[in-house]
Amino acid sequence: MEFLRPATWRExxxxxxxxxxxxxxxxxxxxMVEINFDRRRPEILLDLTRVPELRAWRAEPDAVRIGACVPYRTVIDRMATELPALAQAARTVGSPQIRNRGTVAGNLGSASPAGDAHPALLVAGARVEVASARGTRSVPVEEFYLGPKRNALAPDELIHSVVVQRATGPQQFAKVGSRNAMVIAVCAVALALHPDTRTVRTAVGSAAPTPLRATGAEEFLTGVLAEGDHWATGRPPPPAAAARFAELVAAACSPIDDVRGSADYRGHAVRVLARRTLDRAWRARPTPTPEGAPA
Structure with missing residues (x-):
């Protein structure tokens, strides 16, 4: 096995x-798990940890740019206000040692349907910045997942950074596993409220061949909130509407039976998590100021 360690991005x-x-x-x-268990034996490893710009992150006016080698621990410690769902998802990843090493870009590169970062990236409207010697391009995260462990990278491309839109309202992430920590998700759900556009985004992981947005559920709930003037009044959506929203989120999935859980259980768990994330996000909204009252 050949080990190559460039010092610059150009290299x-x-x-x-x-x-x-x-x-x-x-x-x-x-x-390294795959190598240690002899499931994979690459002829060449390309170590990117010496490239300084991949270890950097910066806040931009409307987004946060996260370098490909920035670990989950930095997301948790430094970005919880701007990217709450991603920080919540990062807290559920592995052990402290894993969070000190693992990266959001690595989650994208692996493209596992069970990756914890994926639902949070989907509801935040992230873009994946990729590059090769031929040039650079920006891929919407919805278009990055092509199938189980398959992504949109060309053979000569590398992930440079992930650009994640700042939260404009409450966000929530929740997952179900066989235990409370250090576990691969049986399923996961993220939800984001966008008061500036009066829209909702929700996404599911580990319940289909790729992470996905439940667009039908989003459109339904957005309509309910608009029709009932819920954004202005702060009233939560009616229980029947919340239940229908959860059903639509589950309907967007195509779960399978595997060692972590059955398809039926995943469908049930997605419905529960959809209701739970909606309730938590709505309760986290600021109390609306009555019309005419001082802000």
């Missing part, structure tokens, strides 16, 4: 262009 892209089969290494929390 990294040149190496990837010359060796498209090279497997990127950042946190290594997925890759």
């Amino acid at each position: 990294a892209l040149a190496v990837k262009a010359a060796h498209p089969e090279a497997v990127p290494l950042a946190g290594g929390t997925d890759l």
Whole structure:
């Protein structure tokens, strides 16, 4: 096994262009497990941890740009206000040691349907910034997942950063597993309220071949909130509407039976998590100021 360790981004892209089969290494929390259990034996490893700009992150006016080697621990400690759902998801990842090494970009590169970061990225409207020696491009996160463990990267491309829109309202993330910590999700749901556009976004992980948004459920709930003037009054959506929303979220999924849970259980759990994240997010909204009263 050949081990290549570029010191600059330009070097990294040149190496990837010359060796498209090279497997990127950042946190290594997925890759090293596969190597240790002899499930994968890459001929070339491309270690990106020396590239300074991949370890950096910065807040932009409307978004946060997260370098490909920024660990979950930094997301938790530094971005919880701007990216609440992603920070909540990051807290559920593995152990403290894993959170100190694992990265959001690594989750994207692995493209596992059970990746914890995916639902949070979907509801936040993230974009994946990728590059090669040929140039750069920005991929909406919805278009990045092509299938189980398949992503939209070309053979000579690397993830440079993930650009995640700042929250404009409450966000929630919840997942179900076989225990409370250090567990792969049986299913996961994220939800974001966007008061500026009076819309809702919700996404599901580990309940379909790829992480997905439940757009039918989003459109239904957005209509309910508009029709009942809930954004202005602060009244929660009626229980029947919340239940219908949860059903539509589950209907968007196509779960399977596997060692972590049955398809029926996943469907039930998605409905519960959809109701739970909606309730928590709505209760976290600021109390509306009565019309004419001082703010």
